[in-house]
Amino acid sequence: MTNPTTTVTAPTSRTADIAASRRRTASATTARRQGLGRAIASEWIKIRTLRSTWIGMALVVLVLVGFGGLAAATSTGSVAGPSDGGGGTDPLSVVLSGANFAVLVISVLGCLAGAREYSSRMIAATVAAVPRRWQVVVSKSIVFGAVTAVTAVTGVLGAFWLGMAILAGGDAATVALTDDDTLRELAGMAGYITAIGTFGLGLGILLRSIAGSIGAVVAGVMILPPLAGALLPASWDEILQYLPSSAGAAFTTVQGAGREVLSPGAGAAVLITWVIAALGGAIISISHRDA
Amino acid sequence: MIELQQLSKQYSDKVAVDGISAVIRPGVVTGFLGPNGAGKSTTMRMILGLDRPTSGTALVNGRPYAKTSAPLAEVGALLDAKGVDGGRSARNHLLWLGATVGVGARRVEEVLGTVGLTEVAGKPAGKFSLGMGQRLGIAAALLADPGVLILDEPVNGLDLDGIQWIRALLTELAEGGRTVLLSSHLMSEMQLVADHLLVIGQGRILADTSMDDFIADSSxxxxxxxxxxxxxxxxxxxxxxxxxxxxxxxxxxxxxxxxxxxxxxxxxxxxxxxxxxxVEASLETAYLNLTRDSVEYTGANPHNTHSTTTTDARRAA
The missing domain is CATH 3.30.70 (Alpha-Beta Plaits)
Structure with a gap:
């Protein structure tokens, strides 16, 4: 290497060879190629070694099951059957009463999962260990998405069984898991919770701030849509149906912003687009900004 | 080996690193000196690909760090000992780091032993003292047994015992053929451990010379x-x-x-x-002489041509 400001005279390549050979023989450590699989393994260790993950996920289950059971108990007698079509609430909506609160909790957990390393400054260690930074976003969202999905399915099923048992005990109308659309509705709700959590993760990485990303997700998903639906003229409904919460309303029992709702398939597609947009933005941001 | 080629970093309001070129060789401990804000940390961050250079390149063993296949086995770095999640134990912190290059629990226990943290490895890192945090950072740097080590102020917060330990460790690592780049504000400590010096001021190289020559020149x-x-x-x-x-x-x-x-x-x-x-000059005297010169000349000449002449003079000597 001929560099103008160096005083190098030693045969550096030879010294480097010695270093490399010593490294191979002297230690029990054998490092392997860093790839997406190892990034995922690393993120899995990260997420399971934080107590807040377990507390947060337990809270999601608790909220879903607890509120569902509570709502079922209080509404016994006032629940209408799915075929009724009258003013009553259908049993599935009752047992999923905790969904809104669960979405709030998972939003916070998602934002924490994304922005926590920025507040602790550990992100520098992460991107030094995984310098192909898109892998950081992808592995984080895969691991967080998987943990959230398991949690949401557990919570939704738990709420369903507890709620339906309470309703049945109160001689109220119930639906069975095998009934038309029941499974789809439950899966939809679990999917919606997972999607909003992952959306929060993307925003957390994008905004690099726990408070900022929580504010953005909670405002964008929970506060602004009903406000907009109530305040804006009906002509806006065409646009409001593309908000994340409205897209979710297309295939779950959550409340959409306007009066118009997409078809379930289109709603799911729109929601997935939101999640991909947030993660894509996070990848662009983490790849181009200094860590 | 680390090669810096015309490496520059410009922020919106100031130039942090201004066209640095240098080769940091294996087999010796290279001390990285400079006043606060001289660009040491920014340079180290650019070597690791944490900050993107405005221009120029930083190569580790001939490649940009981000292109290496097993990054942690290429460069071990301690840049910010406080940059760990306080809620995670030291052991788990090392486990997730090691997992990125397939280094597992056995090696984690090994480095925990090396840095003397075995007994507190299960405690949350947030409860660590400055010195313990520093030891954890050093353990992380050593984890995948890299050929290049970059340590920013590693002796900060270490007790005398720890300082002596890291001095011996760094010397041993360099003698084993590794490249060791070390920054420290403690001149007496640097004089004891470094064989070669890279001195920067205001983002430019003021000296790139052996420790002995650097001190002799100033005597x-x-x-x-x-x-x-x-x-x-x-x-x-x-x-x-x-x-x-x-x-x-x-x-x-x-x-x-x-x-x-x-x-x-x-x-x-x-x-x-x-x-x-x-009376032998100390590193401290030599360093103060050099940086004082650079400050004076910067006042008179905004382009700071003096720094290059100083480097030339050192090299000629």
């Missing part, structure tokens, strides 16, 4: 003489061309003659010498 050959016969000795030494001052009675400060020459001259004239002390 002005001062010899302190204590003698009851200074009245005779002083004119004698001045006569041979030396510069002699007498800060107090019975004591001379001589420049321009070696201690040997002074002793011989005194013996020849049967003059008594009680002390004859050649």
């Amino acid at each position: 002005d050959g001062l010899v302190i003489v204590v003698s009851p016969d200074t009245n005779t000795l002083a004119p004698l030494l001045t006569g041979t061309g030396a510069t002699v001052t007498s800060p107090e009675i019975g004591r001379l400060e001589v420049r321009g003659l070696t201690a040997d020459a002074i002793g011989d001259a005194a013996a020849l004239h049967k003059l008594r010498l009680h002390s004859l002390i050649p």
